[in-house]
Amino acid sequence: MAGYLLRRLISSFLLLLLVATIIFFLVHLAPGDPTTVLEGRRITPEQREHLRHLYGLDRPLGEQYVRWLGALARGDLGISFAQQRPITTIIAEAFPATFLLATAAILVEYGVALLLGIAAARRRDGTADHLIRVVSLLLSSQPSFWIGLMLILLFAHVWPLLPASHMHSIDADLMSPLGRALDLARHLILPAVALGLYNAGPTLRFVRGSLIEVMGMDYIRTARAKGLSERRVVWVHGLRNALTPLVQLFALSFPSLLNGAVLTEIIFSWPGLGRLSLAAILSRDYPLMVGITLFGALLVVLGNLVADLLQAALDPRVRDA
C-alpha cells in the first residue's frame, strides 16, 4: 500500500504541475497581456508600463514561467488587481461557502440517485424503471442555471416558501445561534437542490447499471438460495458491491460539481468561489481568475487522488496492479 500511495502522490503532483503549465501558457498565448484587460479604464501608458513592470510582465516568458511556478510552490497565487489583496486570502474566505453548498448538493445528488437508482434496478424494465429513465434523461439535459431559475420561480415567487438568494437574512446578526443556523439552512435548500439535481442524472444511471450488474452475479443467487429475504439480498449483498465503483464516479464528478457550483452560486447570489469568479470577470481581475482556475484544478486532482486511495483501500486488486 505504501508503494501505491507514493506512486499516486508523485503522479498527482506531476499532473498538477502539467495543469498549471497548461493554464500559464494558454493564458499567455492570448493576445495582449493582463494589463490589456484594463484598457478603457483611465490608465496612462506610463501607468500601464509601471503595472507591467510591477507584475513582471516585461520579462521573457520563460523567466515569468519559472518565477510563477516558484511563487506557486510557496502557495503564492499573486495579488488581485481589483481587491489589492493576496489571492490565496480571497479564495480562503470564499471557499467555505462553496464547500457547504457542494456538500449539501452531494447529499441531494446521492439521495436522489440511490433512491431512484435502486428502485429502477429492482423493477428492471418495469413501468417504474422506464419512468426513472425518463427522469434521469430530463435531469441530465438541463442547463444547471435553468434548474436554479425554475426553482426560484416556483418556490420563491409563485409559491413564496424559501429565500431565493444570499446565505443569510439581513437580520441574521440579531438572531440566536440556533435561529441563524436555521436561517442558513433555509437559504441553502434551493441552491443545494438545484446543484444536486443537476448532477443526479448520470449518478442515477450509474447506480442502476451497477446494481443490475451485481444482482446477476453468482453470489447473489447463492444468497437467495440460502433463503435470505430479498431486502437483505439487495441492501446488504447487492448494494455493498454495487457501490464500490461509485467512489470513483464521485471523484470523476468533481469537475462538474465545481462547474455547476459556479453557475448555481451566481444565480442564488451565494457568496462562494463562483460568485467570486463572476466578480473577477466583471472587474477584469485576471490574476484572480487564473487563481480560481488553478484552485479548482487542485481540488479536482486531490479529489481523484482521494478516490483512488479509497478505491485501493476497498479493493485489493487495484493496489496490487
Added chain:
Amino acid sequence: MRSRSLLWGGVLAGLLALVSAAAPWLAQNDPDEQLDPAAASYRPPGTRLEAVRLADGTWRLADRIERTPDGLRIERLGRTEVLPAGRVLNLTPDGVADHRFYLLGSDKFGRDLWARMLWGGRISLAAGLLAAVLSLVLGVAIGSAAALGGRRIDTVLMRIVDAFLSLPYIPLLVTLSALFRPDTVALVFILAASAWMTISRLVRAELLSLKEREFILAAHAIGLGPFAVFWRHLLPNAFTPVLIQSMLLVGQLILAESGLSFLGMGVQPPTATWGNLAAEGRESISWAWWLATFPGAAISIAVIAFNLLGDGLRDALDPRTR
C-alpha cells in the same frame, strides 16, 4: 425502448433542424425590432398589439384601437389618445393594417422572444454542432497518435489528456473568453478545446484493442501501408463508439455554450443565443417568467434530442450494452 430512443431523438433533432432552417418564415417579427419599447416591454405570451404608423415615421403599439369617423382612438400605456386620420399612415376602414403578435411574450425592449429564440437557436445549435465536429477531429487525431505512435508519444499525450480533464472548464473558459473576447468562431474553438479529451481516450482504447486483431495483422501482412490500414480498416472499425460519444458531446457542448453565454462570456448581445436570452431573463424572473423559461426549455429540448440520439445509437449499434 431501444429503437424508441433513437426514434424520438431523431424526431426531436429533425424538428429542431427544420425549425431553425425555417426561422425566417416562422418568425413574423424581426428579432431586433423595437417599434415602441415603452408600450411593448415585458408583454406576456400571446399578447397582440395594434401597430399604428404615425406620419413622422414612428410607431405606436396600442392595446386596443377604435376607428372613429375622423381618425383613431388608441389605448396605450393605460391612456387613451385620439389621433386624427392625417397623422396615421396605415389607416384602414376598420383600424390599422399592422399588428404585432408576441407568441412567447416580449422582452425589456419590446422585442419578440419567439423571433429571438428562432434566430438564437440557429447560433446555439450551430455552435454546439461545430464544436462537436472540431472535438471529434482533434480527439481522433490525438487518440490515433497516442495509440499508434509508440509508447513515448502515448505517455505524453495521455498525461496531457489527464491534465485537460482536471481543468475546471467553466473558470478556464471564462478566463480564456475574457482574454480573447471571442466572436462566435473563436467561441467554437474554445468550446472544442474543453471537450476533445473523452473522444481521444475512446479512440485510443479502441485502436489499441483493434491493432492486435487478426484482420489488421492480415492487412499489414498483405502489404498494405500503415496509412491505408489506418484509414480503411482501423478507423472504420473504431467509428461506432466514437460516433455515439460525439452525439452525447453535442448536447454537452450546447450546455457549455449556454453556460458561457449565461455568464456573459459567450456570443455577445444584441445577437441572441438561447444562453444569453436565458441570462437576460434572469433579472426579470419575478415579473416576466417567460423570458428565462422558454429559452431554457429550448436548450433542454435540444440536449434531450442529442442525448436520446446518442443513447439510441448505442443501443442499436453496440451489442455490448444489450
